[in-house]
Amino acid sequence: MNWKNTRLIFRRELNDQWRDRRTIFTILVMPLVLYPLMGMALLQTAQFMHQAPPRVLVLGSELLENNPNLLTRDGFHPDLQASNNGSPIVLVWDDTLNEPMRSQLTKAIHAFQIDPTQKPDIRNLLKNINVDLVMSVKDYPGNSGGPELQIFANSTSDQSALAVTQVTQIVARWKAQLLKQRLNELEISRESISSLDVATVDVASKVRRKAAIWAKLLPFIVLVWALTGAFYPAIDVCAGEKERGTLETLLSSPARRTEIVTGKLLTVASFSFATAMLNLFSMTVTGLLVISQLGDQGTMPMNLGLPPITSLPWLVIGLIPIVALFSSLALALASFAKSSKEGQYYLVPLLMSLVPLMMLSMLPSAKLDLGTSLIPVTGMLLLIKNLMLGDFQLAAQFAGPVIAVTLVCCWLSTKWAVHQFNNESVLFRSGEKFGVGVWLRHLVRDRGPMPSFGEAILCGVIILMIKFFVGLSVQLDLSFSGFAKQVVISQVATIALPAILMALFLTRGPRETLKLNRPRMSYIATAVLIAIFLHPGFIAISKVVMFLYPASQGLDQIQHAVAAILADAPSTLALIAVLAFVPAVCEEVAFRGFILSGLQTLKNQWTAIIISAALFGIAHGILQQSIMASLVGIVLGIISVQTRSLFPCIAYHAMHNALPILMGIFPTHSLETSYMGYVLKTGVEGGTEYTLLATIAMPLVGIGLLVWLWKFTGRHEEDLVYQNFGKPVTA
C-alpha cells in the first residue's frame, strides 16, 4: 500500500468535510451548543419544578391507638418522618370529604375486599378526590393484634409510588415504636427477643460512588455519539461521492482501492473521535456548572455528582478501537448506498444492531469475565467501565481478549469496506426500478444451477425467523410421543422445507444444490469415524463453554424437563430416530445443502464454511448450544465441500447426535473388563463419560482423518460416483 496516496486522500477528505456546513453543524456546533442549551433549560425548569407533596387520605383514623401517635391533626407525627425524605406528606382527613364521595370510596374499598377485580373504581376515585394514596384502617372483631392498615395506590403514577415509599417507611417506624412500647409494658427487654441486628455499611468512597454511575452512563453516551459522528461523514465520503460523480474520477486515478478506503476510513474515524470527544467535553463542562447550581438550590434529582476526572482518560483510550470499528462498519454500509438519502436509511439498522450490544454492558448483572469479554462492543464497554472504576487488576486480566475481539472485528469490517469498493455492482449500482413482480420473475428466469450468495443468506434468515415464531407459539409437549411429533414437524417445516422449496424454485439444479450425489462408501465411513473420534473433544469444549457461560436457571429447568420427557422414550431406537436421525437429515439439507451450496459461489471456500457454520450455530438459539453447533458446523462444512455429497454429512451429524444416547445406555459394569475401559469410565452422575486418554488421543485421530479428507479427497470430478442422481454440475 502506498501511504503517500492514503495521506493525500485523507487530507483531501478532511478538508472537504471541514468545508461542509452539515458536518460542521453535527460535529462541532451540536455538541458545543446543545449541552449548554440543555443545561440552561434544566436550570430554568428546576426553579419551578419543585416536587409537589404527596396527598394521603386516611380512612378510619379513629381506630388507631393514640400512643404512640401515628397521626397528628397536621399530618404524620413529625418524629416518624425522616428529615431528608423529600416533601412532607399532606394528610387529607376523611371528614373533609363530602358525604357522597366518602360513602362511594368506602363502598368501593369494601367491594374490592370482597372481589379484587373492582380496582378501577378505587383508581377513578383516587383521581376524583385528588389524592395519591388511601390508607384505610380496619378493625376486625376479635383481632387482638390491633387494626389492619390497607394502602391503596396507583403504581403507574410516580407521585403515588413516592407516597407508598414514604408512608411505608413511616408506618414501619411507628410499628417499631409500638412494639417497643408494648414490650416495655410487659417488662421484656427488646434485646432479649431480637435475634440479629442488620447494619449495612457502604464501603465505597464518595468519589467511587459517583464514578460507578458515570462509568455506566458516560461510555454509552459517548459511544452513541461516536457512531453518529462516524455515519454522517461516511455517507458523504461514499454515497455523496457517488451522487456527485467524483468517485469514478478517484477510481480512475492511480490510487488503489485499499488506499482510497484507508484514506476515507481515517477521515471518518477522525470525525467520529472528534464528535465523541467534543460531546464528552461539552457534557462535562456543562455538567460541572449545572450540577453545582442544582446542588446550591438543593434540587439535585439523585446522588449524581461529577464524574471523577481521573476516570476520563480511560474512556478516551477505550474509545479509539471502538471508533475504528464503528467507522469501518459505517463506511462499508455507506458505500452500498447510491445516494446520501439512501445512506440515511442504513443508519437505523446499524444503530439497532449496535445499541443492544452497548445496552448489554449497562445491565446490573453484566460484569467483565471471559464470556463477556468475547462479545464485541459489550466487552470493550465493560473494560472501560472497570478502568473508570479503578478495577485495574480485573481490567488487565481481560484486556487481552477484549482488544483481540475488537481488532478482529475492525479487521473484518475494514475488509468488508474494501470488498464493497471492489464490487462493481455496489459502486455502479444504478437506480433500477424495483417491483416485487419484476424481482420474482427475475428470480425464476435468471436462476442459476446453484443458489446465489444472497439466496443462501436469505434461506438462513427465513429459517431463523420461522424457528423464532414457531418457538414462541409452541408449548413443550410433556409426553414423549408429543415431543417426538413436535421435533419432527418443527425440523421438517422450519428447516428442511424452506431449503427444499428454495432449491426447487430458485435453482435449475435442485439435486446438485442439495448435494444429493451418491458418494463413495468410504467417505460415509470416514465421516462416521470422524464423528466418533472428534466427539470426546467436543464434549471437553462444551464443558469449557458451560464454565464460561453457565446455563441460566430457566435453561436448566428446560433441560430437566426435556430429560424427563426423554426418559419416557419407548426405546433407544426411538430416541436416536428423534434426536439424531431427523435433525441430521433436515439440518443437513438446509445448512450443508442449500445454504453452503449458495455460499460456495464465494471464491474462498473457508469463508463459505464459516458463514454456514455460524448460521447453523445461530439456528440453535441457545448461546451454549450455538457455540458448539458452530464448531460442529465447521467440521460438517469441510466434509460437505470435500465429498460434495450430503450423505457423509448426514452420517456424521446422526452419529454425533447419537453418541450421547449410546453412552447413556452403555453397560458401565463391563468397562473394567473390556478395552472400552480405555475410552469410557463411569460418570459422576451415572452413565459414562470419556477418559482423559480418550479426550486427548481420540480428537487427534479425528483431526488426522479430517486433514486427510481435506488434503487428499474431493473437489475432483472423478471422486464422485453419480448413480441415478443426475449429472454433476461443472464448477
Added chain:
Amino acid sequence: MIHVRKLVKSYPDLQRGQFIAVDGVSFDAMPGQIFGLLGPNGAGKTTVLRILSTVLKPTSGKVTINGFDVVQQDEQVRRQIGFVSTNTGIYDRMSGWELVEFFGQLYGVPIDLLHDRMETLFDRFQMNSFREVPCSHMSTGMKQKVSIARAMIHDPPVLVFDEATSGLDIMAAREVLSTVEQLAQLGKCVIFSSHIMSEVKRICDRLAIMHEGKMLAYGTPDELAKEFNEEDLEELFYGLLSARVQATS
C-alpha cells in the same frame, strides 16, 4: 498503443437478466490518432471506456494500453490514461487549482514540475480568472476545463474523452474539440466517444460504430465509405442502425 480483443462485459440486471453490455468488441488505436467511438445512447461506449480506465473489469477478452494489461497491471494502466467523462465529476468544495494539484500529487508528479504544468494548463485553457473559485460555483464549461486539466496533469500518452461535449454550449464544445485535435497533434492517442455525428466526422481519424454492445463497423471514414458505399457518415450510421434494428426485430 491501445489493443482491444474480443472484449465482453456482462452483468446481472433485474429487468433483462444477464445483460451483455459489450459483446466481442475489438479495435486498435494508435498514437497521434483520434479514435472515435460512435453509437446511440446505451450502445456500450461508456462501458468500453470504463474498462479501458480499469474502473470496470472485463468479463472476457483482452485489453492492453501502452503494453500494460488492464486486469493484471491496472495501476500502471491508470498512469497511462487521462479520463474525462460525464461521470468523472469534480469536487464541489475544492477550487480548480486545488483539484488539479490533488490529482497531480496522486499521479506522483514532482511538486515543482506539477506547479509548472498547472500554470501552463491554466494559461492554455484560460482558467486563471476562476482558479480559486470553488467548483460548485463554476459553469458547466468551466467544470469541463478543470476536468480536462485534471486528466492532462500527469501528461499521459492516452486520453479518453467520453461524451466530453455533452451539456456544453457551442463555444465550450468547440474549445474541447480543438483541444482534442491539439492533443493528437502532440502525439497522444486519443479516444473520443460521442453520439454526435458532426463531432466525430470533424476530428476522428478512425472510428468504430457500436450498437447494443456490438461493433457494427470499424475503420477510417474513407474505408467505411468504401465498404458500405455511402459517403455521408450520418447516412451510413443511420443505415447501419436501421438494418440492425430490422434484423433483430
